[in-house]
Amino acid sequence: MDPEAFAGLLADLTAETSVVDAMLAGLAGADWERPTPAAGWAIRDQVSHLAYFDQAAALAATRPGKFGRQTAQLAALGPDLADVIAGQHRGDEPAALLSWFRTARAALVAVFAGLDPGTRVPWYGPPMSIASSATARLMETWAHGQDIADALGIGREPAMRLRHIAHLGVRTLGFSFQVHGLPVPAGPVRVELTAPDGSLWHWGPAAAADQVTGPAEDFCLVVTQRRHRAATRLQVTGPVATQWMSLAQAFAGPPGPGRPPPADRGQA
Numbered sequence: 001m002d003p004e005a006f007a008g009l010l011a012d013l014t015a016e017t018s019v020v021d022a023m024l025a026g027l028a029g030a031d032w033e034r035p036t037p038a039a040g041w042a043i044r045d046q047v048s049h050l051a052y053f054d055q056a057a058a059l060a061a062t063r064p065g066k067f068g069r070q071t072a073q074l075a076a077l078g079p080d081l082a083d084v085i086a087g088q089h090r091g092d093e094p095a096a097l098l099s100w101f102r103t104a105r106a107a108l109v110a111v112f113a114g115l116d117p118g119t120r121v122p123w124y125g126p127p128m129s130i131a132s133s134a135t136a137r138l139m140e141t142w143a144h145g146q147d148i149a150d151a152l153g154i155g156r157e158p159a160m161r162l163r164h165i166a167h168l169g170v171r172t173l174g175f176s177f178q179v180h181g182l183p184v185p186a187g188p189v190r191v192e193l194t195a196p197d198g199s200l201w202h203w204g205p206a207a208a209a210d211q212v213t214g215p216a217e218d219f220c221l222v223v224t225q226r227r228h229r230a231a232t233r234l235q236v237t238g239p240v241a242t243q244w245m246s247l248a249q250a251f252a253g254p255p256g257p258g259r260p261p262p263a264d265r266g267q268a
Contacts, residue, residue: 001131006117009131010109012161013138017105020050020145023152024098032094036147037226037259041086043151046144047097048089049082053140054104057133058111060121067122081124082253108137125252132168139165139250143224150226158196158217166193166216169223169250170203176249185240193219210238212245223250230261 117131218232
């Protein structure tokens with residue numbers, strides 16, 4: 001990624017941060033305890049998750065050895081790292097959580113802005129480039145922001161920066177199969193998505209037998225496991241594409257549980 005494109009990515013990360021911050025800034029203390037669609041997680045847990053992993057990403061980029069030691073220590077506490085971290089911060093005051101999120105995010109963006117976007121850094125799985133790490137943080141911000149929005153019963157206007165998340169969703173097709181212990185499909189999948197401005201984003205050969213088409217926002221909701229495919233307007237053709245959309249996972253870590261299908265439509 002060239003410097004100009006990377007600067008644009010960081011600007012999009014900052015813009016997505018502002019959307020989440022705006023949802024949190026006026027919340028009363030009791031609202032931080034509202035349950036979100038993530039089982040067992042309140043809004044406070046979504047925020048501590050973002051803040052913790054912002055700090056972790058900055059640490060991985062600046063002190064990879066310390067990052068590795070810290071990760072090993074946390075892994076020894078239990079099989080689900082995210083739940084362990086959430087539990088450690090359930091006693092934090094809402095004001096402290098919001099301050100932590102703001103400080104950690106600002107520090108992360110400042111660290112990334114001073115690095116070559118191609119530099120590879122460790123993470124909870126294969127190493128990734130700084131550019132990929134920034135994209136992952138944008139994806140996580142949008143996805144956990146969706147959980148917060150759902151908990152508050154508010155909608156969000158889709159933005160063109162969804163393209164970063166859609167691209168990550170396409171790139172993690174192979175990972176989505178691997179994390180479930182399945183062989184990576186050999187054949188291509190065509191993905192055609194309608195962007196928020198009405199333009200078309202596409203990946204893969206147009207003649208591919210397996211295809212996923214529909215709104216970009218819906219695709220992003222599925223690959224971040226914030227909606228079951230049956231709750232979206234995606235059109236899926238072919239066995240590989242169908243299986244992929246049932247287990248798609250754009251985030252690192254063990255297989256996510258996903259979200260249930262709508263009660264009135266059944267399993268897709």
